[in-house]
Amino acid sequence: NAGVTQTPKFQVLKTGQSMTLQCAQDMNHEYMSWYRQDPGMGLRLIHYSVGAGITDQGEVPNGYNVSRSTTEDFPLRLLSAAPSQTSVYFCASSYNGKPSGELFFGEGSRLTVL
Amino acid sequence: AQKVTQAQTEISVVEKEDVTLDCVYETRDTTYYLFWYKQPPSGELVFLIRRNSFDEQNEISGRYSWNFQKSTSSFNFTITASQVVDSAVYFCALSEYSSASKIIFGSGTRLSIRP
Numbered sequence: 001n002a003g004v005t006q007t008p009k010f011q012v013l014k015t016g017q018s019m020t021l022q023c024a025q026d027m028n029h030e031y032m033s034w035y036r037q038d039p040g041m042g043l044r045l046i047h048y049s050v051g052a053g054i055t056d057q058g059e060v061p062n063g064y065n066v067s068r069s070t071t072e073d074f075p076l077r078l079l080s081a082a083p084s085q086t087s088v089y090f091c092a093s094s095y096n097g098k099p100s101g102e103l104f105f106g107e108g109s110r111l112t113v114l
Numbered sequence: 115a116q117k118v119t120q121a122q123t124e125i126s127v128v129e130k131e132d133v134t135l136d137c138v139y140e141t142r143d144t145t146y147y148l149f150w151y152k153q154p155p156s157g158e159l160v161f162l163i164r165r166n167s168f169d170e171q172n173e174i175s176g177r178y179s180w181n182f183q184k185s186t187s188s189f190n191f192t193i194t195a196s197q198v199v200d201s202a203v204y205f206c207a208l209s210e211y212s213s214a215s216k217i218i219f220g221s222g223t224r225l226s227i228r229p
Contacts, residue, residue: 033217040123042205042221043159058216090159102149103217105159 002026006091006106013081013113021076021109023091031094031101032074033058034066036087037108043090049074081113116141118208118220126226127196135191135223137206143167145211148182148189153203153222162204165189193225201227 007022025032033048035058045058049068063085065077074093078085089109094101117140127133139148150162163173165182173180177194193200203224209217 035219040221042120043207043219045216045218048216059218088157092159102161102164103151103159104161108157 004091004093004104004106006089006109009107009109011109011111013078013111015082015113017081018077018079019081019111020078021089021091021111023074023076023106024072025074025091025093025104026072027093027095027104028071029093029095029104030071032068033092033103034064034074034076035090035092036060036085037090038087046076046089078111081111083113085111086113087111116143116146116208116210116213116216116218118206118218120204120206120220120223122223123221124224124226126228128228129198130195132192132194133196133225135193135204135206135225137189137191137220139187139189139206139208141187141208141210143210143212147209147211149207149209149217150180150189150191151205151207151219153205155201159205162191196225196227198227198229201225 004025030051034046035043037043044060047066049055052071055066091106092103119138146167148165152160170182179192181190203222205222206220
């Protein structure tokens with residue numbers, strides 16, 4: 001039972017570099033989302049998707065791109081990393097596209113931008 | 115716009131004490147859902163409970179209990195006879211039925227249980 005799998009778990013980037021955080025779930029969940037966790041800020045929603053081909057912005061979308069070509073995968077792209085994007089990123093999924101579902105989280109990806 | 119406030123940044127109590135974590139929310143919707151999640155020191159996020167806006171009945175699960183009061187827009191979480199294993203960051207979250215699947219979290223309360 002893999003659940004929600006995030007890779008990589010740790011990454012160090014230089015300012016201006018690009019990278020993709022991968023997220024995959026094997027529960028056939030329609031809903032997937034990305035959060036970032038910063039000290040004192042809690043979890044802030046970056047982008048979310050209610051199904052393949054459908055994405056939308058959350059609270060803090062600037063600097064991040066997403067796509068949802070399959071039900072299983074929801075990658076988060078940083079096109080030009082900035083130190084302000086240093087954070088722990090969590091991917092989450094839910095069994096339906098409605099807001100009532102319990103979120104299943106990945107283990108997190110710690111990103112440092114120098 | 116939906117908002118969740120957890121005013122208690124950190125709480126520290128001695129083991130076996132009771133402790134209440136506060137959560138105050140804002141929403142314009144009549145249909146919404148409230149959640150509590152736990153993040154132990156290992157870092158994973160664990161779902162604890164979900165309530166919908168039409169069910170104000172309090173819930174008890176072992177040493178955990180939740181008090182939902184629409185009149186004060188609060189959804190407080192109480193741990194009875196706390197244990198060291200309860201040490202974690204606890205997040206309250208809200209989703210509005212009209213907001214197309216945005217689940218918004220509060221800033222969290224770090225709970226430390228001292229032996």
